[in-house]
Amino acid sequence: MPLLPRLQLFEFLDQSWLPELLRRGEVDYLRVVLDRVRPYDGVARLLSELLRSSGTDQVVDLCSGSGGPWRTLLPTLQAVHGRAEVVLTDLHPTPGLELPAGATYRDTPVDATRIPEELTGVRTLFEALHHFPPEQARALLADAATRGVPFAAFELTQRSLPYLLIQFLLIVPLVWGFTLLIRPVRWWRLVLTYLVPILPLLILWDGVVSSLRTYAPGDLERLTQGLDANGYSWTSGVHRAQGMIITYLIGQPGRPR
Numbered sequence: 001m002p003l004l005p006r007l008q009l010f011e012f013l014d015q016s017w018l019p020e021l022l023r024r025g026e027v028d029y030l031r032v033v034l035d036r037v038r039p040y041d042g043v044a045r046l047l048s049e050l051l052r053s054s055g056t057d058q059v060v061d062l063c064s065g066s067g068g069p070w071r072t073l074l075p076t077l078q079a080v081h082g083r084a085e086v087v088l089t090d091l092h093p094t095p096g097l098e099l100p101a102g103a104t105y106r107d108t109p110v111d112a113t114r115i116p117e118e119l120t121g122v123r124t125l126f127e128a129l130h131h132f133p134p135e136q137a138r139a140l141l142a143d144a145a146t147r148g149v150p151f152a153a154f155e156l157t158q159r160s161l162p163y164l165l166i167q168f169l170l171i172v173p174l175v176w177g178f179t180l181l182i183r184p185v186r187w188w189r190l191v192l193t194y195l196v197p198i199l200p201l202l203i204l205w206d207g208v209v210s211s212l213r214t215y216a217p218g219d220l221e222r223l224t225q226g227l228d229a230n231g232y233s234w235t236s237g238v239h240r241a242q243g244m245i246i247t248y249l250i251g252q253p254g255r256p257r
Contacts (some may be wrong), residue, residue, distance in 0.1 A: 003159045006219065007212045008133050012202050023190055025199045027066040027094065028207065029175060031184050040069040040126065041155055042078045042241030043248070047152060048081040050122055053252065055149040057083040058121030062112040063128035064088035064105070067097050073099045081215050087119060100251040113140050125153040129249070137215070143250050145232040149253035157211040158245060167207050175200040220249045230254050 012018050013026055034040075040247040052056060061068060070086055089110035097105060098169070104107045107231065110116065112125070113136060123144055129137060144151040181192045192199045220236035227234065231254020239246045 001161070003061075003216055004161060004164070004212065006159060006215070007209075009209045009212060011131070011206045011209050011213075021188055021192070022198065023092070025192060026203055027058040028189070029178060029199070029203055031066040031071075032178050033174070034069045035071055036181065037162075038069070038072045038180070039244050040154060041244070043152075043154060043239060043246065044073060044076040044223070045080055046248070046250070047077055047122070047124070048084070050109060050250065050252070051081055051084060052148050054122055056121050056150075057085060059084065059086040059124055060115070060119045060121045060194070060212075061086055061088050061126070062090075062110070062167050063125060063131065064090045065092075065096075066094045066101060067105070068126045070102060070103055071098070074103050085120070086230055089115075089119065111217050113142070113143070116227045120149075122152060124151075127155060127157070127210070129153040129215060130155060130157065130210055134223065138145060138227070140222055141234075141249075141251065142227050144228050145227040145253075148230060148232065148253035149251075150253065151249070153249045154239075155205075155214055155247045156244060156249070157214045159211055159214045159216060164208060164211055167211065169205070171204045171207050172197075172200045175203050180229055215245070215249075216222060219248060220247075224249070224251070227251075 011024065047059070061070065067088060070088065074084065074086055084168065088105040089104060091109050091111055093105060093107050093109060095107060099105065110119070132140060175193060178183060182189065217238065219235040226235040233252050234256065237248060237249045239248055
């Protein structure tokens with residue numbers, strides 16, 4: 001399917017000036033969608049293989065937001081890799097989340113381009129690599145390769161015209177529907193969703209822009225060219241599960257001789 005040109009437009013959720021209520025409204029919507037739809041359960045075996053081949057049980061998740069898919073993904077991963085655990089990190093940490101056993105959220109900000117030395121394990125990015133322009137994305141990937149750190153990134157969005165049309169048709173009705181499932185119920189969320197629909201329009205904009213910023217497998221191959229220090233290898237492609245298409249990028253250090 002022909003791809004649209006990649007555009008590095010801005011997303012509201014990336015902006016430090018975004019009012020906290022609007023930030024919370026968007027991340028709460030994304031959280032409930034991931035919890036109910038569970039699009040990433042199908043990559044649990046892939047992550048388990050990466051953990052085993054890397055000799056670690058720990059995942060360091062970057063740009064975690066409100067917890068990403070880990071409320072459902074971690075129990076699914078533990079079913080095939082019993083000792084798996086995850087440390088969630090973000091530049092704007094979300095405190096007080098209910099997380100499954102084996103998950104912790106680092107309460108100090110973590111810049112995905114400057115990861116502290118003490119955070120070790122398989123690095124993951126869910127719905128986040130597209131936030132970085134090519135030069136920053138390549139630097140992030142180069143750091144994993146140089147340090148010999150396993151890496152996995154996953155994206156649900158697609159940079160195609162049919163996918164964009166579906167977003168324009170469905171995102172606002174989905175926000176209206178999923179908002180009713182968010183707990184606890186907050187008066188401001190109802191006002192900003194149904195009476196003054198700022199949140200649906202905000203989420204629509206960020207969803208469309210996310211698609212236009214998404215790296216396709218071919219883009220990922222170009223980003224990782226030359227990032228093969230000490231035998232580090234990269235694999236990119238598409239994983240299909242439950243009617244969804246997930247673009248992935250996997251980085252693995254070379255085996256010691």
